[in-house]
Amino acid sequence: MKCGFCGYDIPPGTGKIFVRKTGKTVNFCTNRCEKNMLKLNRLPRKAKWTVAARTWKEKRGSKK
Numbered sequence: 165m166k167c168g169f170c171g172y173d174i175p176p177g178t179g180k181i182f183v184r185k186t187g188k189t190v191n192f193c194t195n196r197c198e199k200n201m202l203k204l205n206r207l208p209r210k211a212k213w214t215v216a217a218r219t220w221k222e223k224r225g226s227k228k
């Protein structure tokens with residue numbers, strides 16, 4: 165199971181599952197991820213600790 169925000173694996177027995185009104189579920193590893201996505205509406209690549217941010221950086225870096 166992977167976190168819907170940061171993209172890292174969530175160890176079994178931890179984390180949270182959030183169910184949207186649409187019926188889709190999102191997994192979160194920590195409150196930090198939950199807050200950033202639901203309350204702050206941040207893009208994963210704009211938060212430093214996420215997988216998306218890393219791959220985003222690498223892609224941009226390799227172009228130059």
Ligand SMILES: [Zn+2]
Nearest residue numbers: 167170193197
């Ligand atoms: Zn996370």
